[in-house]
Amino acid sequence: MTQQFKFGDRVRIKDEPLTPWENAGIIFAIYGDEKRGYYAAVCFQESGDFQDVPLDEIERVPHPDTARLDWLIENQAYVVHELPDEDCAYFSVSLNAGGQIAANSTARQAIDNAMREKAA
Numbered sequence: 001m002t003q004q005f006k007f008g009d010r011v012r013i014k015d016e017p018l019t020p021w022e023n024a025g026i027i028f029a030i031y032g033d034e035k036r037g038y039y040a041a042v043c044f045q046e047s048g049d050f051q052d053v054p055l056d057e058i059e060r061v062p063h064p065d066t067a068r069l070d071w072l073i074e075n076q077a078y079v080v081h082e083l084p085d086e087d088c089a090y091f092s093v094s095l096n097a098g099g100q101i102a103a104n105s106t107a108r109q110a111i112d113n114a115m116r117e118k119a120a
Helices: 062-075 109-120
Strands: 010-013 026-031 039-045 050-054 059-060 077-085 086-097 100-104
Touching: 062 077, 062 109, 077 109, 086 109, 100 109
Parallel strands: none
Antiparallel strands: 010 026, 010 059, 026 039, 039 050, 077 086, 086 100
């Protein structure tokens, strides 16, 4: 086994054509031996089905919030919660280099919009 998996890891089947989020699952158990191979018992989010999958056929999937935080760090960006008046509040993402690049009603939406705008 080259990659180490553990209980609770988010994983996907490597060769599935769906996006990582659509075929992601959670590892509930790892079992096996060198003779028969190692397997993970995975519960897939979309279907709720459990499947025994060989470890060499799965890969880790980062949690979406982890991907957002990594993007903020890599781009030296920060999230600001703005309250222009009592009835309105929103979040914006700004770069240390200057300039707001996205705004939305939730921090997650603002970061996702900033990621899309920066990639374009």
